[in-house]
Amino acid sequence: MLVLGGTAEARELADALEARGHAVTTSLAGRTRDPRLPAGAVRTGGFGGVEGLVGALGDVDALIDATHPFAARMTEHAAEAARATGTPMLVLRRPGWVESPGDRWIRVPTTGAAAAALGRAARVFLAIGRQGVHHFVGLDAWFLVRAIEPPDELPARAELILRRGPFELDDERALLREHRIDVLVAKDSGGATEAKLVAAREAGVPVVLVDRPALPTGVAAVGGVEGAVAWVEQPRTPPG
Incomplete structure (x- = not known):
């Protein structure tokens, strides 16, 4: 095989x-x-x-x-x-993940479309890994970028966290709260990385979710x- x-x-x-x-x-x-x-x-x-x-x-x-x-x-x-x-x-x-009551998801077809969908978001948690971060360079927002490996480029105003998941729900709750996140961007990867979506639901934070x-x-x-x-x-x- x-x-x-x-x-x-x-x-x-x-x-x-x-x-x-x-x-x-x-x-x-x-x-x-x-x-x-x-x-x-x-x-x-x-x-x-x-x-x-x-x-x-x-x-x-x-x-x-x-x-x-x-x-x-x-x-x-x-x-x-x-x-x-x-x-x-x-x-x-x-x-893939299934939307639950209380979720505020905006589904988009590509990472580029996710960048276009941010609108007037001020503080964005970018949880898409290292690939695709370049789409957000030049946008007028602050980004918390989490990946296993460093992206090739970062937005001008960004904090980078290098960490491998999966992540505990309490940690995701704290991350959204401490960084005052108002939009989460994620890919519909499915699996054990769902805690960030649950934390966003509880906090009323909208999610821009890229379809697979x-x-x-x-x-x-x-x-x-x-x-x-x-x-x-x-x-x-x-x-x-």
Whole structure:
């Protein structure tokens, strides 16, 4: 199995498959220093586009894309390479968040649209990671920027917090309160980073939420590790 990783679900999947006797190689992009490594073999670095991924699939029985829900280019390349080689492919994507009573969400299609939707916000908590922060450079607001790695550029008025989640609800409550946040910007990543949304709901802080990209047409997808393991172990007719 080749697992395109970088998420908690990818690590859990590799651990589960290795424990069940499957040989797994997890591919990491290499953007994060000191990543948490899964069981099995690990390769680091890009493939060199679709052609490189096609070459990597030569000895692979199945391809599982368990990258971040916003890693759209990698997913598109994976789907194209799988079609070209006839390799069975599955996308493992944690479910997105669902709006609850009291939430004040503004859904937007892109990070650029999130920047345009801020209006007259004065103090913004930018919880989108390092990629996409450039869209907010030049806006007339103060930003609290949280990421694992430093962004390439920051708004003129910004405070940077380098920290890896997930974060406790009490910590998120304190962060909004101490920094007097009046708008939260986040990506609909799903998973265990929901505490910031709960804290925003309790504080009456509106959330500009970036929708996740659509999956490529015709690609099978599951929302959890158990479903991915079941997909791997389902009987398949050998090619030819």
